[in-house]
Amino acid sequence: MPADCPNILETAFEVPGFDRLSAAPVSHKPRILLLYGSLRARSFSRFAIEEAARLLEAFGAETRIFNPAGLPLPDDAPADHIKVSELRELSAWSEGQVWCSPERHGAMTAIMKAQIDWIPLAIGAVRPTQGKTLAVMQVSGGSQSFNAVNQLRVLGRWMRMITIPNQSSVARAYEQFDDNGRMKPSPYYDRIVDIAEELIKFTLLTRGHSAYLTDRYSERKEHATALHERLSLQQAT
Template sequence: MDPRYLHERPATGLGPLAPAPRILLLYGSLRERSYSRLVVEECARLLQLMGCETRIFDPSDLPLPDQVASDDHPAVHELREHALWSEGQVWCSPERHGQITGIMKTQVDHLPLAYKGLRPTQGRTLAVMQVSAGSQSFNSVNTLRILGRWMRMVTIPNQSSVAKAYEEFDEAGRMKPSSYYDRIVDVMEELVRFTVLVRPHADQLVDRYSERRERDRPVATPADAAGLTRP
């Protein structure tokens, strides 16, 4: 990366930069040399350089959904705690048989829309990425976008797809200079901007009529607060 062209605080002027934006990163492979993990490690370095706090979840101990009664498992609790901590997330999956991996889907399946009255994903920003063993494809990122929308996340427009990922990393696991790496920098800059832009409005963006009605929480209008009668 050429630091002459990097905005170290890309969200300056878009909203409060303190506290540091909190970003959770998920990857979708358990291989010893997992390219999706190497990508999120590069992303974490970039995000830290841009002033963010990051956590990378290790899915190696995660059970299948419904495998453990009530999902009472330390890895499930850890994942949900990380999600609740986060303001934004990065999801990176390998493409396997034209789709995301089961490891990636398992992590998303363990993140409920509502959990103990809290929302692990709703209103949070999301960047989607994929790695491929062959030519460039967008099957996995397209699926991740569908999942992000279903989880009521603010999925940013930009995305990354790294083709022939085995050629893009050196022996130490660091990504080589390339247009693929430049795109990852682009995506991280955009994620930081959207996260800071959304953070003052996250609660309002997921405030829904149907949920207010279900919980019997009428909207207190200014007229109601003043004790005035509506016409």
């Protein structure tokens, strides 16, 4: 234990080392969940997510897209609601995620936020999002803005995810997709290609090490203290 850190609990203090990064290789394809934030029939956030899914699969990923139609408002239904269960199971299955929201009134949509709010930080001993990679995107009806992606980054950090540096903001989205919902060639499309490539790289680099990367002193201390208290109680009885 460092002499200059007298408040450290010695049994919970560990010095990070590269030896802990020697995880067994993972052979299955990277598992990516994609969420979008609009229920419109012609939803540009869904179109962008579908393009991202095609690109991720081209880069070697397995993808799932969650349809938020029918998802209740947070706390307006039990956690075993069929759509809530589907979303939570997909989040647990995933190793990385992509979130894309329209910007509405200068913010992400309620549909986008509701999906994230239904995924708690912890379900028992399981943390559904901790250590997973994340890419954030938004679509706008007007000029380019970054309000929604900035909010999504805050949520990604709050959900303890590894959010990649790159991001996408598609301005005047109604001009960027054809009648079939396919994205036209443009720098906006190229940016989504970049994001898919970067997300795959970060996922491949981190998925075998997420447990180590998210192993924290404060949680080890909490566990050690709780264990000590239980042992003391057992000895007293």
